[in-house]
Amino acid sequence: MREESAEEQSRMSTPEEPGVTHVWLPFRDTSLYVAMPDGTSRTRALLAGALSQGDVTQDTRYGEPLWRVDAGDLHAVVEALWSTGRPVRIHLDQAPPSARPADPPRMTPVPRREAAFDGTLVVLSRQDVADGVVSMELGTRSGEPMPSWQPGAHIDVVLPTGVTRQYSLCGPLDRAGNTARWRIAVLREPDGRGGSQWIHDHVQEGGELRVRGPRNNFPLRPATRYLFVGGGIGITPLLPMLAEAEAAGAEWSLLYGGRTRASMAFVPELEGYGERVTVRPQDRYGLLDLAGFLGGPAPSTLVYCCGPAGLIDAVEAHCATWPAGALNVERFAAAAGQQSAGTEEEQPIEVELRASGMTLTVPPELSVLNAVGQAGIPVLSSCEEGICGSCETAVLEGEVDHRDSLLTEDERAANDTMLICVSRARGGRLVLDL
Numbered sequence: 001m002r003e004e005s006a007e008e009q010s011r012m013s014t015p016e017e018p019g020v021t022h023v024w025l026p027f028r029d030t031s032l033y034v035a036m037p038d039g040t041s042r043t044r045a046l047l048a049g050a051l052s053q054g055d056v057t058q059d060t061r062y063g064e065p066l067w068r069v070d071a072g073d074l075h076a077v078v079e080a081l082w083s084t085g086r087p088v089r090i091h092l093d094q095a096p097p098s099a100r101p102a103d104p105p106r107m108t109p110v111p112r113r114e115a116a117f118d119g120t121l122v123v124l125s126r127q128d129v130a131d132g133v134v135s136m137e138l139g140t141r142s143g144e145p146m147p148s149w150q151p152g153a154h155i156d157v158v159l160p161t162g163v164t165r166q167y168s169l170c171g172p173l174d175r176a177g178n179t180a181r182w183r184i185a186v187l188r189e190p191d192g193r194g195g196s197q198w199i200h201d202h203v204q205e206g207g208e209l210r211v212r213g214p215r216n217n218f219p220l221r222p223a224t225r226y227l228f229v230g231g232g233i234g235i236t237p238l239l240p241m242l243a244e245a246e247a248a249g250a251e252w253s254l255l256y257g258g259r260t261r262a263s264m265a266f267v268p269e270l271e272g273y274g275e276r277v278t279v280r281p282q283d284r285y286g287l288l289d290l291a292g293f294l295g296g297p298a299p300s301t302l303v304y305c306c307g308p309a310g311l312i313d314a315v316e317a318h319c320a321t322w323p324a325g326a327l328n329v330e331r332f333a334a335a336a337g338q339q340s341a342g343t344e345e346e347q348p349i350e351v352e353l354r355a356s357g358m359t360l361t362v363p364p365e366l367s368v369l370n371a372v373g374q375a376g377i378p379v380l381s382s383c384e385e386g387i388c389g390s391c392e393t394a395v396l397e398g399e400v401d402h403r404d405s406l407l408t409e410d411e412r413a414a415n416d417t418m419l420i421c422v423s424r425a426r427g428g429r430l431v432l433d434l
């Protein structure tokens, strides 16, 4: 009898789900870049935490996409897999069935976007790096290696006050994404929800922080040229991107703005890059000259921007005519005009949780996330503002009323996923894969 190849073992249909291809992957948290025929690219499929065990996914919208995957041995599997154009059920960190007893069908939902790490870390160092900005290095007491991460990743810091805040990882890492320490920088925000103030006032060197992650909603995609725009504490996710672009031999430059030079973190570190970096404190130079820095659309050029909402809005306006996917932003707060769930004008919606066999009526004052949680279905969440992606949930039926600040226009139009902490339903009904 002919033995199955490793690739054949890793993708097969099962009698319980005719037409669904199953794939068993021995790893998780792999960045996946999909190059589109129009020269743009998109990410999501195998990003850290984007797929959980038991997920079903399908992408037939782009014909015959060319897949590029960081892990070499995954390349062939995924290329073959998606070219089938059929639904795919992902089994992470598992061997194919020929190497183990058959999987029972999934009967209960699993938490989505599992974090690579969920535990307590020690503050190995704490340093003031600008007015109102403190930098901290986190690690294990025993010095064990930390989970790998890629530029753009963030972690959740879960405070004893019940507040969870996201902070970008901004320290150095090697080419494999490894580092013995995770560095974050925290801006004291007097008008915030209290998380940053608590960290500033209570977390000292030698103290502990509860941390989840890392996850990456802001990955650096391959390009020959990058334009980075950072505002204030928005420099943090860009720092490892600069190192990555430099190491890859890409052409890049950074425009970094802030209120005053003293308020801008990591300037001495950035000065090591020489003329690639332009530091423009507002009290000396006024508003950033985005038009002069960004210019017009250019081939193979990607723009990455992180900072205050006003800066991101201005960069988005400037890049409105650039090719789809050329601009990549990360927001710290919901975009202006994005509604949160629970306003008085809302109507109740009906949400069927197909995998759980439940149908919920979600009243106006409740988010879908809260309703699902009250029904006893575990869904990971963090920001509850539609910016972190923790609660992303697959949509099986119904039209989504997207109110997040994370998904791209293409992703919204696809109507196959939603951030249930803020988004609701057009038409009053949704069926979710929960």
Ligand code: FES
Residues within 6 Å of the ligand: 380, 381, 382, 383, 384, 385, 386, 387, 388, 389, 390, 391, 392, 419, 420, 421, 422
């Ligand atoms: S919890 Fe952050 S996007 Fe929903």
